[in-house]
Structures are given as structure tokens and as C-alpha cells.
Amino acid sequence: MSDRHEHSHPHHHRHSLRHRLPHLLTPHSHETADKVDSALESSARGMRALWVSLAVLGVTALAQALVVAVSGSVALLGDTVHNTADALTAVPLGIAFVLGRRAATRRFTYGYGRAEDLAGLVIVLTIAASAAFAGWTAIDRLLDPRPVQHVPAVAVAALVGFAGNEWVARYRIRVGRAIGSAALVADGLHARTDGFTSLAVLLGAGGSALGWQLADPIVGLAITAAIALVLRDAAREVFRRVMDAVDPALVDRAERALTEVPGVCGVGELRLRWIGHRLRAEVAVVVDGDATVREAHRIAVDAEHALLHAVPRLTAALVHADPEPVPGEADPHLALAHHTAA
DSSP: OBOOOTTTOGGGTTOOBOOOSOSTTOOOOOOGGGBOOHHHHHHHHHHHHHHHHHHHHHHHHHHHHHHHHHHOOHHHHHHHHHHHHHHHTHHHHHHHHHHHTSOOOSSSTTOSTTHHHHHHHHHHHHHHHHHHHHHHHHHHHHHSOOOOSOHHHHHHHHHHHHHHHHHHHHHHHHHHHHHTOHHHHHHHHHHHHHHHHHHHHHHHHHHHHTTOTTHHHHHHHHHHHHHHHHHHHHHHHHHHHHTTOOOHHHHHHHHHHHHTSTTOOEEEEEEEEEETTEEEEEEEEEEOTTOOHHHHHHHHHHHHHHHHHHSTTEEEEEEEEEEOOOTTOOOGGGGGHHHHOO
């Protein structure tokens, strides 16, 4: 028996509360004043984070680009390109957040939340492209060394780059974790690496000031290696999301909540999946075999209600009620076995 309870359970339309704590497993408040539409709130917070970080990184990249034009530093050029790419990743993410607000249709029955995961893939490809460009530029300068001009300006630009990127990184990661957006977290990790690469540019400027011409391209190669590391982390984060991976602690949390529901005799198959920055659940619960259809339905409603309260960012749950087996009774699911066999 499966349930979709919109008609009898208004909590589904305003089911979640404002999440103030950033940790993934923090339960939400039950105060009436805190209740909001979590889907719209999450998208709005994500969009706000994108626009603010786009502005900060845009100003940072522009300031660095001016210094690159007069100094010829390839290390700073690589950092500037990376900052520019990081700022521009706000575009696919912004499109994804806007699409995620659209209602489900008969073709896209789960809505458009997966657009956010596609944006994550775009971000990973952008990081890879910036790594390739930075590496190519650094190798070219190693083969054809040239002195860096206006070294003090390069040093100042590097510090500006670090400050801007670290602020954006903290902001994106905090908001991304708060709303459950793997793509936004990946973008924050991208910005954090940009910050450290800006410090590497500072080291290159110091080497250039001491007369070591190879310092700048060597730091450029170090920046390329740092970008490759964040590429690995971001790719892993996005890959897990695309493959429907969830934190096992969320599954444990859901199972505990279900076992505490009156009338639930056991918990069968439980599945959780992310669609954008929202979770959906499918679960089978065992109920008394002598329960009426209405009683089993009530238990399923209570089970869904418990899940919505216990699992952060869960927006919908499909609950199937199975009768408790009795000795000698054939499994009613046997007729389905040949459909699910590998």
C-alpha cells in the first residue's frame, strides 16, 4: 500500500522548518513561527549566495587582471583565470536553482531538481579547464622565462585574491551544507583552493623580487597541482550525488524514527535519494496483518510524518505498508520476483 497524502496532510505543503544550524544531521525546530516552504527558501538562499559570491569574485578577478596586464606574471594570470572561472560557475548554478523551483510535470514527474547535479558536472569541467590552462601557461613560461614587472603590485593582488576567495569559500560551503547542495559545496571548495593559490602567487612574487625568474612559473605549476586536488574532491562530491549516494547516518536516523511510530512492527527496504538539494524517501513498513486498510493508511501517514520531522531536507516520502507475516503464509511479493531478478 503506498500513500500520497496531500489531501489529508497539509504538513506536506509547509512541512519543513528553517534550518539555522549548518550541520547535516541537525534536527529542525518545531516552532510554528519557524515554518517556511523549504524548497523555495533553499533555492532563494542558494541564489543569494551565488549573486553575492559572483560580485565579490568579479571585483577580485578584475583587480587581479589589471595587475596581470602590467606585470606579466603567469602565476597571477593562472590565479586570475581560476577566479574568473569560479565566478562564472554561478551562471549554471543560478539556472539550476531557478529550474529547481518549477513544478513537476507529466514528463518530469520528479521536478527539475536534477538540474543542480548537472550544474555540478559543469563546475567540475570548469575546474578541469582552468587547471589545464594554468598548467599550459606555466610550462610555456618555464620554457621561455621572462622577468615579472611591478612585483609589489603582484603581491598586493595575491593578498586580495586570497581574502576574496576565502570569504566566498566559507559563505558558499556554509550555505551549500545548510541547504544540502553538493554543487554549491563543490563551488565553495573551488573558491577555497583559489585562495590558497593566491598565497602561492605571493611566494612567486617574493622569488621574483629576489631575482629568481623561474619562481613565477614554478608557482604556476604548484597552482595547477592545487587545482587538480580540488578537482578530485569536487568530482567525488558531485559523482556521489549523481549516483544517489547519501550519508548512511541519514538512513540510520530514518530507521530510528520509523521504529518509534506506533503500529510499525518493523522497517523493510528504505531508500533515500537527493534530487538537487532535497531528499525523497521510499520505505516499506511492516504493520499488523489484521489491521484494516484505514488503520494501515493511518500508520503509513504517521510514518511519513515522522520521517519529515526526523530527516533534514526531506520533502516527500512514499510509504508502503506490508502485513506482518504469519507462519505458513506465502510471501505476497513472490509474484514480483521475476521482475526484480538481476
